[in-house]
Amino acid sequence: MIAIGEFSRLTHLSVRTLRRYHEAGLLEPATVDDATGYRYYSAHQIPTAQIIHRLRELDVPLPEVQRILRSPDPDARATLVTDHLRRLETQLDRTRAAVASLRRLLRPEPTPLDVQLRAVPATTVAAIEDDVESDHVIAWYAGAMAELDAALGEQTGVPGGGSAGGQNGVPGGLYDNSLFEDGRGHVLVYRPTPDPPRRGRVHPVSLPAVELATTTHVGEHDDVDVTYGELGAWVVANALAVAGPVRERYLVGPRDTPDPAAWRTEIGWPVFRVAPG
Incomplete structure (x- = not known):
């Protein structure tokens, strides 16, 4: 068993984040000491924690992360991730367009309009x-x-x-x-x-x-x-x-x-x- 502090160092997830994932039912410890309440994890949970970390870096909401992890079908999991990436790309396109429009509006001397x-x-x-x-x-x-x-x-x-x-x-x-x-x-x-x-x-x-x-x-x-x-x-x-x-x-x-x-x-x-x- 790996104590929560060491598991935090291994996965680059803070202790606070690991506790929150436990409470959300997203990444439950392998065991919890009844007397102390200390959380312990197993080595095989490291890849799962890393997957969660990557998904959260992509702003995947916790409920959707849960759906991805619980889906037994690899194709279904891939579809969920692809759908979210497509939404991120759309959002990025909108952001880029807004930045380009703002730069155009803020030009000190706009290009004369040919009417x-x-x-x-x-x-x-x-x-x-x-x-x-x-x-x-x-x-x-x-x-x-x-x-x-x-x-x-x-x-x-x-x-x-x-x-x-x-x-x-x-x-x-x-x-x-x-x-x-x-x-x-x-x-x-x-x-x-x-x-x-x-x-x-x-x-x-x-x-x-x-x-x-x-x-x-x-x-x-x-x-x-x-x-x-x-x-x-x-x-x-x-x-x-x-x-x-x-x-x-x-x-x-x-x-x-x-x-x-x-x-x-x-x-x-x-x-x-x-x-x-």
Whole structure:
């Protein structure tokens, strides 16, 4: 038997931590002296203690550590660990994105925004639309765009709905103000095509003509809100904003290249020009 102090040195877990793991039923001593209450461990518990140590270093919650240790199936244990690592990677991506956005906001001299005023004619598109929670927009967009690609691909006979003559233009989306103001709003994603099909959720839509103040967001969407803010400030200073959904066009995106640095998203803010030029 190994006394708790020596076991602590062997496993690099403090005595206090070992006591807490005992109380939680996570790592119980091999025996406890009835007279003194001293805890004693066996040598074969060292690997278990080390596994717990590694899992806790990865911020795995105690109940999940317990599930991993008690699972008799190695594949189930691997799945539990993999799921947690995936959550950590997602959290790390969010942290990196937040840091990049903050650095961009804190630059002493922001890069001047290139804004263009453009009259967009009425356009016929194949579209999917719905009311969507803001937290679910990315997942909803991915599913809707895949369905659009499949419908147009079936129509043209070209995977993804492309065509040799370039009939189908740049995909895009319309996002109602309520999505940003209330956390839920109407979203429409589309692909321009001269003959929109009706298939599943896909249906023809005629987008009205509109005047837009546009700028292009470079890279991932993690800090697209910064570009939105810069464009909105430009509109306030130079044009008259009008009611209507913000438009986006996905000039280059994940469907075109896996390199986020190459992605280009055009943001269009509906405006009414109050002065020429």
